[in-house]
Amino acid sequence: MKRGHRLEDPRSIRKLWRGFLVLLALSVLAGALIDPKPHFAIEGWFGFHALYGFVACLVMIVGAKVLGWCLKKPDTYYARDGHDD
Amino acid sequence: MTSLHGLVPHPALLLIAGALLLPLLRGRARSVAILALPALALAALWLLPDGVLWRVHWLGYPLTPLAVDRLSRLFASIFLLLAGIGGLFALRQESRLEIPAAYLYAGAAVGVTLAADLISVFLFWECMAIGSTLVLWSAGTPAAWTASRRYVGVHLAGGMLLFAGVAGQILGTGDTGFHVMRLDSPASWLILAGFLVNAGAPPLSAWLPDAYPEASWSGMVFLSAFTTKTAVYVLLRGFPGTELLIWIGLFMIFYGIVYALLENDMRRILAYSIVNQVGFMVTGIGIGSEMALNGAAAHAFTHILYKALLLMSAGAVLAATGRRKCSELGGLFHSMPVTTLCGIIGALAISAFPLTSGFVSKSLVSQAAADAQLQGVWLLLAAASAGVFLHAGIKFPWFVFFQKDSGLRPADPPASLRWAMLLLAFLCIALGIWPDPLYALLPYPVAYVPYTAAHVVTQLQLLLFSGLAFFVMLDHLRRTPTITLDFDWLWRVAGPALAGVARARVRAARARLARGLTGLGRRAGAWILRNRAPDGLLLRSWSSGSMSLWVMLVLMAYLALYYLG
Structure with missing residues (x-):
């Protein structure tokens, strides 16, 4: 396979980071919607x-x-x- | 069924007998036998009813080498399943010793789970040590040879502890049965110590990351499954609810994480994570409630599957590249997509991500700690779950398949290896989505529902934020070509060094003694020569005149003494 896979493109990496941060935020916000029964x-x-x-x-x-x-x-x-x- | 069970062979002895016959087979017959043997043993196991099935007398002791209950059936089943899938993975292994050795090893592990007396447990226990050492040897490298010597040393020492304990227990109680034991006698302490050596417990944990990674690309798959999990089984059977095990388990958990974080060798990372995962099981056994014991058993079951999957993907990388160090790997996702995918699924399962097998088993242990109101233990288990994602869940796939591009472009492994990996990957996800068949096999009824919104969300928070910590701290996690010293330093460096000093001292003392004795001998010889030689003082010829003079002097002295007296 040729070098420069799309996963190694800095723009893709930036997008992945953004997606990851959104996921982090969503997971924390989802905490407000659940009843944790601590x-x-x-x-x-x-x-x-x-x-x-x-x-x-x-x-x-x-x-x-x-x-x-x-x-x-x-x-x-x-x-x-x-x-x- | 009950009337037929007398015709069903002992599953462990069936596999062991097959292992001894395997070297005689060649070609297709050998491949068929490799796949059929564990399947036949598994069928035999499931044809057997619950209860004590064999009773024999040996050396005056009543033995029960075949007894089945829910716990033994669970462990024997997973051992046989893994032996079969491992056999498929190792079909192309060049060493003709490895699979027979692995089946001897697996058969012995199954034998331990089906034995209801301490003597049979001990005999199968030692067969495991032999089988596993042979698996290590079959790698055929000098490193494997030296590691196997250390490995067998530790295990024979553990076997001696166990033997002493078993002998003491039988003499003390007159009972050969393997039941729940209390730590109220030296014998039960010795048995516990013998079991813990095989579990990879402190202070001897180092034997595991020292020896296992030196096995062949397929050998470590077998090694990861049986020894430590048999130890978990015997602890479940013999010492449930022993509080000491909570603390030993927690130590193992964090030992595994910290050492794996510092490690560069991908297979040693996975070896440390075996200690870490067995720590979760040992902690569960220490908590001792039905939920905790179910958790320990379920986690042993799922761990055998996902750890074998991780080691198969690492083994495929090793077989293709000949490299094990993270600092020399990277970017393999380009050319090994199946191996990468399987490695990621194994990594997600070990991290207990929702929809994977680890999620439905590890949660039982954490829940048991919470139910028992052990807040400290629960907090440590939660931290450890995050740590597992850090040291194995991300670190292994990231450094091996992604990170910097090493430029290596090896292809995915041949079909038999790929199928073995895909089968395990399927099981890891299937059990995660549908845990009911696993729960149905556990020793106690399960009333636990793993998939609640709260559990999924909190677990995702824990794991995703530990992922964030990994990437934030990535510069501090870059691998260097180093190892981290462990207790094995004592027997690899300090012991030999002390022995060397002692040997030099003894040699010097012996030389001094020899010099002293030689001098003494020489002086004695000279004295003898001086006196006893033909012309020496005592033997030389004297003239008659001088003799008469001496006789006269003696007579005069006698006379003088006579008068004086």
Whole structure:
């Protein structure tokens, strides 16, 4: 297949981003139309799942970065030193 | 049916016997046998009624190697289904060892689920270790060989814990039956530890991402399905409602996410996500309500299907490109549309997107946590659901099939591989749309409705916003050619290093001792020579005159002493 697939066109990518943002907004707005029947008070907050999903992911990424600083090694680490021989 | 069941073979032994005969077959007969064996075993399983069907005495112990109930039928069914679809995927595998080994492995896993006594469980458990090690070996690479040595070491150690526990349990209670156990004796703790080693629980989780990715392009599909899910089965059977399992499960969930986020190798990402997904099941078992246990069992069922699908799409990429690292892949959607589509469906299912199988199974565990008013656990499970989309749902397809164009243009795999993937993709979506057949197989009645407006909307919010987080933080998620150290560092670096130091010390001490002994021996030899040689002090010839002189001196001394005395 030739290079320059339409999914790689910057205009398509912009459109995809716009579509994605609309979808995000719709999912939050849809929260106003449903009856959540919350088990916990926090679940009843407007947009709780959206905010929680976003923040939880940021925390996990930052946590992974911090762990990475401590524990990351080149992927030849075990082979190079002949540890596995 | 009841009168006929005596004629039906044991499904596990049928598959194991077939596995041993498979190497004798060639060509079309071999292909037919590969597809027919799991189907026959599945038919045998479903012809068997519920209840204890075989009772034998061995070494004075009553054994029940064939007993069927809802839980064992569910797990045995999914193991056999996956063995068959995996066999179809691996039909073109060049190694002639892999499928027989995989069927031995699958048969042993089925054997564990159908065994109602601890001794049979242990025997099949060890057969699984052998079968899975053979699957690893059949990759035939040096990396697979060294990984298989570490793998078998961990599993034999786990087997020893289990053996000690089983022996203690039988001696302590006089009962060989495999029932619900309480953690009130060292034996039950040992059994739990043996089970948890195979589940990929901390601190030994590293064996899984270390070994599985080294299997062949098809081998990892088999490996992903049986060992960890058999562990989930025995935990469901032996330790439901053990609170400790909630915390172990939650640790596994976040361990899997964080390590997968840092990982570059696509198959290691998926291996970490096995630990992550088994964590959801273990948490469900720890919660222990009927809803939670149903959730754990259902999630094991759906996970086997979508993880196999993900690993098949990764395996197709590996077979076509020979590459596993995200940093060397990308843009494969151009030339591998079927593989890309199947990878995306697997990724959506593992992320529990509505209309996929993960949605209808994972929700049971979260709902059980909410019903039990475990707010902390529920919040962590929700965060983990977002994290699954982040580390596997988007990361795997994005870095392998999209992101920057690597310029690679491999074609989709041959028909047998494509059909295996499409079949699994169909099942992942079919179970998502119509979960009733799965719910009907679960150990307890299901009164749960997954598709409510509230559940769909909240789940979409959670997943879509974790997708937003992925793309916002994309620069921080770019892959580097690195690995992340884990507890296996202890037995891959620290252990050998300590052993090396100890060996050098022993060698030096032995050399010192040898030097000391040589010196001592030499001095002793010189002394003997000095005294015992023909001209030495004790053996040389003396003249008669000097002898007479010495005799006279001795006699005089005697005389002097006599008078003095």
